[in-house]
Amino acid sequence: MSGGRKPVTMQQRRARTGYLFILPFIIGFILFMARPMIQSLIMSLSDVRIVPGQGYQMTWIGLDNYHTAMAVDPYFNQYITDEIGRMVINTIATLVLSFVIAVILNQDFKGRTLARAIFFLPVILSSGVLPGIESQNEFYDMMAGVAESVEGAAGVNISASLQNLLSVSGVGSGVFDVVFQMIDAIYDIVMASGIQIIIFLTGLQAISPSLYEAADVEGCTAWESFWKITFPMVSPLLLVNCIYTIVDFFMKNDNRVMERITEVMYKDFKFGVSSAMSWIYFGVALVFIVLSSFIITKAVKSAQ
Amino acid sequence: MSKNNTVFVGENKNFWDRNRRSGGYLLKKRLGQIAISVIRGLLMFGLCFMIIQPLLTRFSMSLMQEKDLYDSTIILLPRNVTLDNYRIVAELTDLKAIGGNWHFNALLNTLWVSVLISALTIISTTLVAYGFARYNFRGKKFWFACVIAVIIIPPQTIQSALYMNFANFDILKIFTLFGVNAEGLNFGQRLLSVVDGTGVGLIQLLTGSALNLRANVSAYAIMALTCMGLKNGLYIYIMRQYFQGIPTSLEEAAYVDGCGTLHTFVKIMLPDALPTIASCFLFSFVWQWTDIFYTRLFLPITSISTYSNQMASMVTKMSRYFSADSSVAVVVPNGRQQQLISIAVLICAIPLVILYLFTQRTFVESLAMSGSKE
Numbered sequence: 046m047s048g049g050r051k052p053v054t055m056q057q058r059r060a061r062t063g064y065l066f067i068l069p070f071i072i073g074f075i076l077f078m079a080r081p082m083i084q085s086l087i088m089s090l091s092d093v094r095i096v097p098g099q100g101y102q103m104t105w106i107g108l109d110n111y112h113t114a115m116a117v118d119p120y121f122n123q124y125i126t127d128e129i130g131r132m133v134i135n136t137i138a139t140l141v142l143s144f145v146i147a148v149i150l151n152q153d154f155k156g157r158t159l160a161r162a163i164f165f166l167p168v169i170l171s172s173g174v175l176p177g178i179e180s181q182n183e184f185y186d187m188m189a190g191v192a193e194s195v196e197g198a199a200g201v202n203i204s205a206s207l208q209n210l211l212s213v214s215g216v217g218s219g220v221f222d223v224v225f226q227m228i229d230a231i232y233d234i235v236m237a238s239g240i241q242i243i244i245f246l247t248g249l250q251a252i253s254p255s256l257y258e259a260a261d262v263e264g265c266t267a268w269e270s271f272w273k274i275t276f277p278m279v280s281p282l283l284l285v286n287c288i289y290t291i292v293d294f295f296m297k298n299d300n301r302v303m304e305r306i307t308e309v310m311y312k313d314f315k316f317g318v319s320s321a322m323s324w325i326y327f328g329v330a331l332v333f334i335v336l337s338s339f340i341i342t343k344a345v346k347s348a349q
Numbered sequence: 350m351s352k353n354n355t356v357f358v359g360e361n362k363n364f365w366d367r368n369r370r371s372g373g374y375l376l377k378k379r380l381g382q383i384a385i386s387v388i389r390g391l392l393m394f395g396l397c398f399m400i401i402q403p404l405l406t407r408f409s410m411s412l413m414q415e416k417d418l419y420d421s422t423i424i425l426l427p428r429n430v431t432l433d434n435y436r437i438v439a440e441l442t443d444l445k446a447i448g449g450n451w452h453f454n455a456l457l458n459t460l461w462v463s464v465l466i467s468a469l470t471i472i473s474t475t476l477v478a479y480g481f482a483r484y485n486f487r488g489k490k491f492w493f494a495c496v497i498a499v500i501i502i503p504p505q506t507i508q509s510a511l512y513m514n515f516a517n518f519d520i521l522k523i524f525t526l527f528g529v530n531a532e533g534l535n536f537g538q539r540l541l542s543v544v545d546g547t548g549v550g551l552i553q554l555l556t557g558s559a560l561n562l563r564a565n566v567s568a569y570a571i572m573a574l575t576c577m578g579l580k581n582g583l584y585i586y587i588m589r590q591y592f593q594g595i596p597t598s599l600e601e602a603a604y605v606d607g608c609g610t611l612h613t614f615v616k617i618m619l620p621d622a623l624p625t626i627a628s629c630f631l632f633s634f635v636w637q638w639t640d641i642f643y644t645r646l647f648l649p650i651t652s653i654s655t656y657s658n659q660m661a662s663m664v665t666k667m668s669r670y671f672s673a674d675s676s677v678a679v680v681v682p683n684g685r686q687q688q689l690i691s692i693a694v695l696i697c698a699i700p701l702v703i704l705y706l707f708t709q710r711t712f713v714e715s716l717a718m719s720g721s722k723e
Contacts, residue, residue, distance in 0.1 A: 056485075062610050063484025067492060070477040070585070073575025074495050078502070081510035088509060146396070149389055156393075162709050163397045169701050170404075172639045175694055235396055288501070296503045303505060311645070316509045323506040334501065 089320035103317075110321035118309075121322055124301045129329065135234055136290045136337075140283065143238040147245035148275070168239035237293065241286045248279040280345045287337050295330045302326055404698070407691040411435070418684045438692045441666050442659040456700075459638060459656040462566060462648065467633035469573040474584040475626060477576055479614060481585070482592030483600075499582035508646055515568040515647065518560040519550025569647040579636055579643055584629045591625040592618065628711050635701055660693045 064071075089110050091103040114121050150161055252274065260270040297303065306326070310319035368375040406425070410418075411434055413427040420428070439445040443455040481493055504511075552560055562568035572578050576585065595618065603613045619626070641657045650658045664686060668678040705712065 059484055060486035063480050063486040063489070066480025066484065067477045069473045069574060070496070070576045071492065073473075073572070073577040074492075074499065077511065077514075077572055077575060077577040078495075078499060078507070081507035081514065082502075084510035084513070085507050088513075093509075093513075149393065152389075154386065154389065160393050160397060162705075163400055165709075165712060166400055166702075166705065168712075169635050169705055170698055172636050175639050175697065232399060235399060292501055292503070296505065306505060307508075307645075310509055310512070316513070320509045323503075323508070327503060327506045330503065331501075 085320045086324065088317055089324050091317055093316040095314065106317075110317045111325065113318050114322045114325060118305075118318070118322075120305050121302070124305055125326065125329065128300055128302050129333075131230075132291065132294050132333070135230060135237065135294060136287060138230070138234045139238045139241060139290050140286060142234055143241035143286065144245055144279070144283075146238070147242050147249055148271075150242065150246060151249040164242055165239050167236040171236040171239075237290070240293075241290060244282055244286055244289070245279060248282045249275070252278045283345065284338055284341045287341055288334055291330065291334055291337065295326070404695075404702075407695050410688055411692045411695060413688070415685055415688075418688060434689065434692055435696075437670075438663075438689050438696065441663050441670060441689065442656065442693055442696070443654045444696075447670075455654050455656040455659045456696075458653050462569075462644075462653065462655055463634050463637040465566070466569060466573045466578060466637050467630055469570055470576070470578050470581055470584065470633050471626060471630045473574050473576050474581055474629070475588055475619075475622070478585045478588035479592055479618065481589045483597075496582050496585050499577070500580075500586065504642065508642075512563075512646060515562045518562040518568070519552045563647060563649055564652045566648060566653065569643060572643075572647070579633070579640055584633065587629060588622065588625055591622055595621055624711065631704075631708055631712055635704070638701060639697060656697055660690075660697060663690065663693055 088103065090105065090107060092106045092109075094102050094104075116122075146164060150157065150164065256274050257270055260274060265273065294300070302322075306319050306322045309315050309322065362370075364375070409425055409427060412430050412432070413423070414429040414431045414433075417423050417427050417429055436445065439451065440447045444453050445451045481489065481496070562571075569578070573581075576582075599617050599621075600613050603617050608616070639657055641661055644655055644657050645661070648655060648658070650662060667681045667686060667689065671681055672679040
């Protein structure tokens, strides 16, 4: 305040304090997010070589790494299309399933606390290294195969005979594949929907009971009040959940694209190619996030 | 029925009488309710069973001897019970010296790393979240958009750059611009070296080579302190949400009474936000415990042996472990491999499940609370 300095207003002082509070984030974002992003973008456009004792050297090679990732690498292309297909099915299934479970968990029934505890367990058990290792389910497949062959020997194999029966009766085998795929994936879907259930549940709990009472007095059935009250009130959370699911899916370690990127980086030491792969992958993820948020915003608006 | 507190005309008559009076409506309604609760019960039971079942299967399989695995008449219950598998896994994952004592190194390392990192994470994210919730300043919207970006951008996008940065850590990488180690580079390339991190920094200028921070926990600690660790954007978001829900009058009263900014924050806000902070801490701890991405990036197995790292490298170790001569690798049958891996998963998950059983309320309820204040 002394000398020629302008007096500092209360607002300015508070702004300064605010900046001090978020300073760690600003430093972190610039140093460990923005800069590595630029670096990795440059890396993806160059040939990176490690020079012992001197760090690393980069030579500009343009889009060659992207070409390697998309056209030369034998797995990347196939993995990325596979994973996108899985992601679309899983995201839709996760949203529907977590919404249904949240609605059920919001009702009053015996053992609700236990059920809530169990449904939240996957948040812990399907994180980090665990799903990556669990996804190698060959052992369980093998066990299932053994069990099946035992059943077959004894003359009872329900699923196979059912399948035979249905294919004889003329239902296409393509339908079966999709159905069996979804049945196979249900475990993954339940394991991935812990957080989404919680988010929907908080939304459901925020709805005032008086709305339902009013609807009841007016003669609304439970089915109608579900579509007229519950769904519109919770639908904004659809977007949050959808984005969370997509991001979560893209970042999982058991994702084969992720595995491939890590492999290229830590085993082959092709840093340029692995950066290019991550950028392609991130680009695809971003397209899906933008696309789905666009669709959901439209749908929610038209529903309300 | 009595729940509804509705008084019917025929209250004291039996069900069928009342049903007849209502023209079949009562029976229909009752049947509908029963059907719904049966379906609900089946669905809940099935899904809960599906979540729990792998744990049970794993447990029973972990007690089987190897020959039980190949016996097709044994599916769930072991015939020859053994605890030997746990010893083998412990030796493979650095919980026990081979043929020696139990020392639990890998789990203890994981424990202290997780506690340290989540503590640092929570300290920094709480401060940042408070700043976002309570203060108005220019560029606030922009920085909050950056928080959202941190949530959305997969860290895998920047992992090679981070790897390079911390393997050759240096500050002020601008000296190439001024001509150090810059033979044959034109000005554009020199300028580029500042941005892409290949430039010579202060530490290299003084000591001759850059630091390798991947050798200890410091690189990861720096990341945690600057809110760039595992899922830190999410914690900032959750806690900001919570702080915004607390009325400002308490703080204003404190200011009027002459309490400083930091003092107010520590004495007034923190105690109020403790449940949310605790739940974020638990999330951070649990996710850190099983994390493999940041662990592999910052704590290579040669520096700190954490359990998740040991688990990931277990399969490669197995082939040498089971051969009589340690220089020759043998092929371990697939079933046996998977059995040992699932034991490792069990060992990793059991501490977390126990923790979850005691803190379930903190996990679920306080997250629900912070969400509903939106």
